[in-house]
Amino acid sequence: MAVSRGRNKFSTPKSAGLIITSLIDFFSIVVVYLMKSYSSEGSILTNADNLVLPNSFSTMKPKEIHVQIAATTDMVLVDNNPVVPTEDVRKIPQENPNPVVPQLEQALQKTKKQEEDMVKLGAMNEMEGTATIQIDKNVEFDVLYKIMHTCAMAGYLKMNFAVMEREL
Amino acid sequence: MGQMARKKSVEDSEDMSIDLKPFINFLVVLIPVLMLSSEFAKISIINLKLPEGRGSNTEEAQKVRPLDDESDKLLLTMIITDSVVTIGAKNGFLPSLFYKEFHHYVAAEDRRVEVTVEYDPKNPGKSVKNPKTGKPFKLSERQEIFLYVADENYQVQKCLYTKDALMLTDADGRPMTSVKTGDTIWLVTNPRRQVVITDPSQYELKPLMAYDEMKNRLMKIKERYREARDADDIIIAAENQVAYDKIVQLMDVARTADFPNISIAKLRG
Helix, strand or coil: CHHHHHHHHHHCCCCCCCCCHHHHHHHHHHHHHHHHCECCCCCCCCCCCCCCCCEECCCCCCCCCCEEEEECCCEEEECCEEEEEHHHHHHCCCCCCCCCCHHHHHHHHHHHHHHHHHHHHCCCCCCCCEEEEEECCCCEHHHHHHHHHHHHHCCCCEEEEEEEECCC | CHHHHHHHHHHHHHCCCCCCHHHHHHHHHHHHHHHHCECCCCEEEEECCCCCCCCCCCHHHHHHCCCCCCCCCCCCEEEECCCEEEEEECCEECCCEEEEEEEEEECCCCCCCEEEEEECCCCCCCCCECCCCCCECCHHHEEEEEEEEECCCCCECEEEECCCCCEEECCCCCECCCCCCCCEEEECCCCCEEEECCCHHHCEEEECEHHHHHHHHHHHHHHHCCCCCCCCEEEEEECCCCEHHHHHHHHHHHHHCCCCEEEEEECCC
């Protein structure tokens, strides 16, 4: 008896509406979460699939990228063009006081020339000479050192390391 | 007039809910817009400040700029090899920090398969097997490298940590292994924070991370040599086979300890 009365009460609701409160709650949380990771600038640096960048607490954002050097565990790239296998970089003797990677130096000299031409044409204000280096976190220091040295020899004296921002 | 108002309020009370449809429509539009413009993996940069003349051994640079007088400089250097991290300065070296290295692997095809193994620097080529497939892990599946401080018997040293991974030290900056209610301790953040213990069970005894101890030591040096001309500079010197990840972590440590001008050097021999 009591059961049937209860069913009657529910089968004839006064307004057949969705329970929307929980949906709104959910949406509000999603909106807040998305706002947290919102960026108006987008990202000007992208990394290759096989390149795992190290995590860091740095929050400094890249403003301009002039030349981008990437070193994965098997290839060194300049502006996304493969230049020299990383294995060849490793083969350069470690005792060498002047460890320059010839192919990389050539590629960098070419980009430097392009940058200088841009300055002459007035497309750029001044020669920046900044290289952004993306290195796989499992690559050893030896390769990093040789790449940095080659950058310096090719005239890129300012260097930045790209890292993946660690979530706090 | 009064009658009408009363009538209206009676109607309202029958259907009290606000019309949420436009709001939901708005949210449905807003969410895709935000999703499109949000960044989930943020890439940032670390600025290197390479010293001019010194450090870079380009002949040109050394000719243009003679080495300046370094008598009042600190020349702080952090040295990392495959089992030791040390801080050195012009006047000498601090005691070395021996560490044990642990590698944390996560399988790429199944993220639930996780393994943490001790790494033997004398046997670098040794591969770690995936327990599920039996195949060795790839290098790109190495998620994290943990460096734990080892004592003179080559055992991992422990230290108390807070829930948000801050190291506890005493007033002299030594890591603490036990506390009781009423003790005064210092948390290794920059600047150091003094805390009086109210509930010792809040703190966990964990292996002491070499990066945390390094930060602790660097902060002590910073407090002492604030006057030096190169008080913001640090050189990170590494051996050839040290993984790039460790160098970036040490750069983080240096930056959080207030040494923003980081340069990199090679350890010879």
